[in-house]
Amino acid sequence: NAGVTQTPKFQVLKTGQSMTLQCAQDMNHEYMSWYRQDPGMGLRLIHYSVGAGITDQGEVPNGYNVSRSTTEDFPLRLLSAAPSQTSVYFCASSYSAGTSFMGYTFGSGTRLTVV
Amino acid sequence: DAKTTQPPSMDCAEGRAANLPCNHSTISGNEYVYWYRQIHSQGPQYIIHGLKNNETNEMASLIITEDRKSSTLILPHATLRDTAVYYCILALISNFGNEKLTFGTGTRLTIIP
Numbered sequence: 415n416a417g418v419t420q421t422p423k424f425q426v427l428k429t430g431q432s433m434t435l436q437c438a439q440d441m442n443h444e445y446m447s448w449y450r451q452d453p454g455m456g457l458r459l460i461h462y463s464v465g466a467g468i469t470d471q472g473e474v475p476n477g478y479n480v481s482r483s484t485t486e487d488f489p490l491r492l493l494s495a496a497p498s499q500t501s502v503y504f505c506a507s508s509y510s511a512g513t514s515f516m517g518y519t520f521g522s523g524t525r526l527t528v529v
Numbered sequence: 530d531a532k533t534t535q536p537p538s539m540d541c542a543e544g545r546a547a548n549l550p551c552n553h554s555t556i557s558g559n560e561y562v563y564w565y566r567q568i569h570s571q572g573p574q575y576i577i578h579g580l581k582n583n584e585t586n587e588m589a590s591l592i593i594t595e596d597r598k599s600s601t602l603i604l605p606h607a608t609l610r611d612t613a614v615y616y617c618i619l620a621l622i623s624n625f626g627n628e629k630l631t632f633g634t635g636t637r638l639t640i641i642p
Binding site for chain 2: 418462464472502506
């Protein structure tokens, strides 16, 4: 198992450019989420998905789109990059077993700089 | 989401038990207490979670007070690899079965050789 794989690991964008951050998991997890972490702060939820075709907004969704066409993939799209979106982005996945929730497995992050 | 309060930093001697406190005085009845940690700049790592009862797994123990207004994460024999930022988080399990985490700034635990 590779776990949660995020690509790219580093990216520099110019203001106004668009791009897609990739996230893939090979654990057949139904739940996937995107978080961003700014310097010295905790993580903030951007979007999440509870299964293929089902997504919802988190705490800071503006400027980002997501879709979930397969169980494995949950890409995050930046529509028009802004310097305020400079951050480290983490993707996470998890599953539930009956009434027990197993906790999220996080990827290693994508470090994005918008200039 | 209800808020948690954690000390910004703590030290612990290697080999000793590390006890990390968390206050959550406004916790609601169906909110779970979760603990994650983040080592250096890696992705956070799930440690443990609980609702009312104390919990133990291979990594740690979680002690929740009877009134659920505070909890303590215990790492029984701390090693240098346990140096990390530890997050205490309250979250509801949604109708879909997932939880939405709201991270604070956590406790930076440093294990001293």
